[in-house]
Amino acid sequence: MMADIAMEGITKTFGKVVANKNIDLQVKYGEIHALLGENGAGKSTLVNVLSGIYIPDSGSVYIDGKETRLNSPRIAAEVGIGMIHQHFKLVENMNARENILLGNKKGLLLQKEKLNGEIVALSERFGLKINPDQKVYDMTVGEKQKLEIMKVLFRGANILILDEPTAVLTPQETENLFEIIQKMKDEGCAVIFITHKMNEVMMIADRITVLRKGETVKTLTKEETSPQELAELMVGHKVDLxxxxxxxxxxxxxxxxxxxxxxxxxxxxxxxxxxxxxxxxxxxxxxxxxxxxxxxxxxxxxxxxxxxxxxxxxxxxxxxxxxxxxxxxxxxxMSFVPEDRLGMGLVAAMDMVDNFILKDYYKQKGMFVDRKQAREKARQAIKKLDISTPGINNSIRELSGGNIQKVLLARELNSNxxxxxxxxxxxxxxxxxxxxxxxxxxxxxxxxxxxxxxxxxxxxxxxxxxxxxxxxxxxxxxxxxxxxxxxxxxxxxxxxxxxxxxxx
Amino acid sequence: MFRLVKRSEISRKKSIVIRLLAILLAFTAAGILLLTLDLNPLEVYASMIKGAFGSAYRVREVVIKTVPLVITSLGIAIAFKMLFWNIGADGQILMGAFAASYVALNYGDLPRFLLLLLMFVAGALGGGLWALIPGFFRAQWRTNETIITLMMNYVALKWITYLQYGPWKDPQAMGFPKIPNFTANAVLPKLFGVHVGWLIMLLLIVIIHVFLNHTKKGYEIAVLGESENTALYAGMNVKNTIVSAIFLSGALCGIAGMIEASAVSNTLSVEVSGGVGYTAIITTWLGALKPLVILLVSLLFAALLQGGSFIQTAHGIPESTALLLQGMILFFVLGSEFFIRYRVILRKE
Structure with missing residues (x-):
């Protein structure tokens, strides 16, 4: 029997990169389904397909057994799919109610009283405490997130996608969020929860689908797995956690x-x-x-x-x-590995050699820059830190995030x-x-x-x-x-x- | 329908093929236009090539047009490398020409070499200082340099107009608003039939190539152009780098102005820049900010201009049509940049 929400054979490519390769995902109403995978495993691409933001190169989506073409976010919203993005999409200087109403086509005039009633009703049902008159800029991150959730629920969504919702929360806020998610499940919603944290998965999910390098690895229930197994499925080999x-x-x-x-x-x-x-x-x-x-x-x-x-x-x-x-x-x-790697620590358009001389080129004598030593250091770093790159003369923009960080660390540690x-x-x-x-x-x-x-x-x-x-x-x-x-x-x-x- | 996908990277071969296709398409489209005018496009194109390279004289003309284009482009390239959008090359050319003319008109009797050297330095200073004004504003208060450099072009233009109609007007020109001609000593000598500006141009290409790729300052400019935060993180003096790079950018444009005033018009006038400051923006961009490529692109551009003016007389084509041809070629070549960055995918549905 087909699940309530089924994605079959989803493939999506960006240029040469295959983000999703023949992915299957099946989710039921009344379950919390975790989508687990490392960065670049294709989680975000997959849910963007489900919420109508990306159109897949091939594959189909079935909602309630019917094939549905999700060609735009609006169509996705109509069939009850709502996404809570990692980066909130709220208007800072509007209040909660105005944000909830944005993009809604229900009538011309704002019926404040009636709306407030609806918002309060939803609040109670899902345990979302929101003050409709509070401005977004006055809200904490946790409150903003609740508002995002409210926005989606208000539009009648019953398939909710949360993209790494806990990344910005304190442990207490996370607990509160999990209570809300639990309520959604009890109300019969399908919740798709993206994360790469194993302990959260073990705490809240009913079933887990693990993605790796754009492909589905396995779907399992929480009872039959362990954090250790999940980590190994994510990475593809044994890991010591x-x-x-x-x-x-x-x-x-x-x-x-x-x-x-x-x-x-x-x-x-x-x-x-x-x-x-x-x-x-x-x-x-x-x-x-x-x-x-x-x-x-x-x-x-x-x-x-x-x-x-x-x-x-x-x-x-x-x-x-x-x-x-x-x-x-x-x-x-003093070595400093800044948070913004490409915007501060490194020059994205330059190669490894030019990035290696960034902090000591000025110590060289004369007006010219000598790159001979840096070339040697770059070659050594590739060997020592196992950096995968086409060569020392390729701009580091072409490297993956992990390798970019290795380049930055290598330079900073080189100066002892x-x-x-x-x-x-x-x-x-x-x-x-x-x-x-x-x-x-x-x-x-x-x-x-x-x-x-x-x-x-x-x-x-x-x-x-x-x-x-x-x-x-x-x-x-x-x-x-x-x-x-x-x-x-x-x-x-x-x-x-x-x-x-x-x-x- | 179709949709656009950003290319992650493109092979060198593919990008050259796209550009060549664009030029081919441009000539095809322009050919249709010529056909409607009852002209044979192939004949017109053939005479364009003849007009640009058909005789020693015409080749010399192409070189003369190439020189200011290349030197100005080199100046613009330095600014663009730092993401300082210097649209003010035209004004910097004029002010460089003005400073050089001041020397030429007042010290015309100095020995030739000394006089030309002084004019050269004055030209560089004139253009450099003129560019320094927006450069300083940007470094100090983060003003928008695009607007300021553009506006300063008009200030420079009006300043030269004022001189031409006012204090510097030639009393022997019988009331005609014209600045006196330079003395023979103030005119750049010729080498192989073309003024030595071409030699200066070749030297500058080498110098700027080395400057951008092998000096500390050049490295700082490149880092700053990519990210100001990274430059600060690396401990660079950002204001100092902006100001000195912009001075250099303007100085090169000023040198182009000095060469034009001295060797081509032998005097100062509002026409001395001839719009080179704007055309050079295009050649800089198409030349990918690389000195050697800039030389190639500028040469082609000058040939296009020269060939375009030749067909006017050879085929009785109105000037506007010749300009249209140039415009179409530009349009296609610049348009092809889009296809180098994006891929079009047709979707069946």
Missing amino acids: SIKRPKTEKGRVLLEVKDLQAVNEEGIKTLRGISFKLATREILGVAGLAGNGQKELCEALAGLYPITGGSIEYLGESLVGKSPREISSLGIS PSLLITAYPVRGLDINVSYKIYDLINEEKEKGVAILYVGEDLDVLLELCDRIMVLCHGEVMGILDADKAGKEELGLLMSGEKTDKLGD
Whole structure:
């Protein structure tokens, strides 16, 4: 018997890249179906086909047993498909009600009372607490997401697609979201849930379809599988899911930051008195929801972001107001792997060689640039980090995300740093590369490097780092010992509850 | 219906085939136009080639037209490489010509080599400083350089007009608004029948090629053009790089202005740029910002202009038709860039 929602033989190519290759997916009403796969496995492409954004090269979609041509998002909405995108599509300076109404064709005039009634009814049914009069710019990320869900439900969707909905949420918000998803299931909706986090799948999904390199690997029920098996299906071979934390004797304090303050271009405070110490042979993790001062902190340390108060001392030498080149001329070897790899750390259109000379070309004598050494270093890096690239003279734009990150790390580690700042170094990378990067970072730690690791996955932070500093609104909420802290505690700190634990 | 798909990459061979097809199509389409005028397109095309390369004199004319196009394109290429949209080459040519003319008109009796050297430096300074104004605004306040450089073209043009009708008017021209001719010492000498501007052009091609690809400044310009954040991250002085690159860009245009004033018109006038500042934008772009390719494209462009003016007299074609031909060729070639970036897929339904 055919499932309620069935996709059969979906193929979709972009240029030379086959994003989906003959994929089958079957989902039932009243079930939570997780779509699991690494980045680039084709999850997003597949659900974009289902929501009418992409038109497949071949294959068919059946809704309630009828073949349906989803040629536009509108048609998809008419048959009850609603998608909650990872990046919210809301109008910031409108309120919740106005956002819900956007694009709706129900009547000409706004019947505020009636609409409010409908919104409240939906809220109660699904446990979505929304204030219809609240402006979007006043909402937290969690509230915005609820509004997105409400928008879709209001249009009568009963097949809901959530594209990595937990990536931006705190653990508490995630729990709340899962309750809502559970309600949807109880109400008879079909929920398709995209993720690459195994523990979430095990918590909420009924059935799981694993995709790998654009193909369906297997569909299984939660009861018959384990995180270990899922990870292996995703990657295609055996993986060890534990991250090592080599025991090292913490060395002397290398970096001391006291009461660091900064404002952005609009005059809003981005760093509000951050203080911490970082020693050699330790990894200090930085946790927090995106946009709570992590980027500014990293850039301020690297001499790229102006600070308005406080001090940064490297072995007693003040770094305040110094440019990256001035810091380097003090004999301090600081490496910085920024969050925005192609927009800041590397030049996308240039080849590996030109990217390798980015930070030290100016130290060469004379007005010309010599690339001989860099060529040699690039060749070595390809071997050492196992970078797959057509050659050292191909622009790095042609490489995959993981290989781009390897190029960046290779350059930054080549300078033998004593202080390493990494911001989201594994974001968007698949399991293999992520673990390779954890290993590299641990290797540096054992060499005696002081490491600041800004991350988003709390499980990784807890396993990899020695201590974890939690930021919220540019303030330090607490600094915890990683082997004594729990996810719950971190989550509370991330949402702004302060603790008096400030590490040492 | 059909839909468009962005190409991920394209092989060199394929892109050359597309461009050649575009030129072929352009001549076919233009041929239809000529047929409606009762002209044999093949004959017209043959005489265009004859008009451009048919005699030593015509080849020399093509080279003379190529020189300012190439030098200006080199200047524009430096700015474009940094994503600074310098539309102001025409004004920079005029101001370079103005500065060189100031030297030529006031110190016309200096020994030839010294005088020409001074004019050369003045031309570079004139164009460079003129370009520095929008460059400084951009570096300091992030103004939009496209508008400012464009507007400054008109300021330059009106300034030359003022000089021509006012303070610099030749008293011996019997009331005709014209600036006096330069002395013989202020005119660039000839080598193989063409003024030595072509030699300067070849030298500049080599220098700019080396500058862009093998110097620190050239590297900084390339990084900055890709991403200002990366340039800051690498510790570059962004303002300094913008300002010096823009000065260099304007200086090259100014040199083109000096050569035109000295060797071609022997005086300063509003026609000294001849619209080269705008045509050079196209040749720069088609030349992919690469000095050697720019030379090739500019040569073809100059031949097209020369051939186009020849067929006017040879076939009695009105000037507008010759311009139309040029326009169509341009249209197809520029249009083909679209097909190099996108693929069209026809869908059966």
